[in-house]
Amino acid sequence: MKFIDEFRDKSLSLKLASEIERLMEGVSPLSFMEVCGTHTMAIFRNGIKALLPEAIKLVSGPGCPVCVTPTSYIDYAIALSRLPQVVITTFGDMVRVPGSDRSLDEEKGEGAQVKVVYSPLDAVEFAEKNEGKEVVFLGVGFETTAPTVAASIIEAKRRGLPNFSVLSAHKLMPPAMRALVASGEIGLDGFILPAHVTTIIGLRPYRFLADEFGLSAVVAGFEPIDILEGILMLVRQRIEGRADIENQYRRVVRPEGNKRAQELIAEVFTPTDAEWRGLGVVPQSGLKIKEKYAQFDAERRFKIELPPVKDNPACRCGEVIKGLIPPLDCPLYQKVCTPEHPIGPCMVSSEGTCAAYYKYGGFE
Numbered sequence: 438m439k440f441i442d443e444f445r446d447k448s449l450s451l452k453l454a455s456e457i458e459r460l461m462e463g464v465s466p467l468s469f470m471e472v473c474g475t476h477t478m479a480i481f482r483n484g485i486k487a488l489l490p491e492a493i494k495l496v497s498g499p500g501c502p503v504c505v506t507p508t509s510y511i512d513y514a515i516a517l518s519r520l521p522q523v524v525i526t527t528f529g530d531m532v533r534v535p536g537s538d539r540s541l542d543e544e545k546g547e548g549a550q551v552k553v554v555y556s557p558l559d560a561v562e563f564a565e566k567n568e569g570k571e572v573v574f575l576g577v578g579f580e581t582t583a584p585t586v587a588a589s590i591i592e593a594k595r596r597g598l599p600n601f602s603v604l605s606a607h608k609l610m611p612p613a614m615r616a617l618v619a620s621g622e623i624g625l626d627g628f629i630l631p632a633h634v635t636t637i638i639g640l641r642p643y644r645f646l647a648d649e650f651g652l653s654a655v656v657a658g659f660e661p662i663d664i665l666e667g668i669l670m671l672v673r674q675r676i677e678g679r680a681d682i683e684n685q686y687r688r689v690v691r692p693e694g695n696k697r698a699q700e701l702i703a704e705v706f707t708p709t710d711a712e713w714r715g716l717g718v719v720p721q722s723g724l725k726i727k728e729k730y731a732q733f734d735a736e737r738r739f740k741i742e743l744p745p746v747k748d749n750p751a752c753r754c755g756e757v758i759k760g761l762i763p764p765l766d767c768p769l770y771q772k773v774c775t776p777e778h779p780i781g782p783c784m785v786s787s788e789g790t791c792a793a794y795y796k797y798g799g800f801e
């Protein structure tokens with residue numbers, strides 16, 4: 438416990454904050470994006486914005502897998518849940534995200550079989566015990582989740598399960614960051630890199646940020662000291678005129694990432710173009726199941742024609758995800774859209790930016 442306490446030490450936080458303030462004197466304002474939803478939550482929970490000088494702006498990015506999953510995917514999952522033999526298995530947040538007409542949760546109220554599980558392996562176990570059912574796991578997540586889903590598919594194959602499949606909407610973070618930066622829509626000086634994703638993929642996939650776009654990036658942990666130190670490292674890079682990819686979270690993140698997890702992903706998945714809420718279709722930013730494991734691919738197994746999606750035109754999740762507006766600029770925020778009655782995924786997910794603002798009292 439002592440270990441964690443050290444990373445929450447108040448006087449050290451204040452020291453880091455005043456060092457940032459000192460360095461920023463007379464320097465033009467800097468804007469950094471925290472890509473990851475867990476960072477967003479940690480920044481709010483620990484009041485980090487209040488500790489920083491006004492000249493530093495933190496912008497929340499597309500790092501919540503639930504938030505970036507497009508409505509078309511929810512509609513597909515709902516259509517699957519209506520098939521009589523299908524049981525949808527998923528992590529908790531996904532069931533509350535509204536599709537074109539309704540959420541999986543509402544569908545469940547009408548008799549669809551939707552089961553919340555804590556790991557994809559639970560879904561495999563469930564499939565084994567329920568031979569008469571088609572068990573579909575909603576594979577939603579970044580590079581962090583993909584290895585465990587890959588392992589569950591390998592395990593289902595090993596057990597010879599004929600009734601388990603995955604509807605894959607896995608996403609890859611670096612291509613989305615490239616799309617965001619290349620769009621030129623948002624002016625950024627650097628990134629706080631997503632820690633869990635980087636634990637898997639290592640630092641090299643972010644090189645393009647520094648080499649092609651001259652942006653600074655630091656992978657930081659989730660404790661207040663981690664985040665403040667990460668910001669300090671970013672500020673130093675900018676002041677020294679450097680653009681580099683640095684690692685504040687050395688106690689967890691290895692520069693080369695986690696080779697075993699990378700192998701699992703490569704064994705089962707192959708990169709594919711993928712649709713992101715807010716970003717549209719981003720080349721090579723998703724993971725589809727390889728031919729070799731086709732029998733475990735829900736998309737190949739159940740062909741479903743869907744009507745065009747209907748997104749709520751007033752919901753501005755797309756712009757929130759890209760860091761173009763804070764939730765407070767959405768006309769529905771707090772008035773119509775609350776965690777109890779979410780209109781968009783950014784209010785549903787425990788890592789969503791709108792949910793973070795709502796829970797911890799957002800301010801700009």
Ligand code: SF4
Binds near residue numbers: 500579581
């Ligand atoms: S997997 Fe973890 S580090 Fe990555 S975006 Fe999600 S919460 Fe952040």
Ligand code: SF4
Binds near residue numbers: 752774782784
């Ligand atoms: S407040 Fe609600 S409706 Fe508005 S952007 Fe956030 S989730 Fe979407």
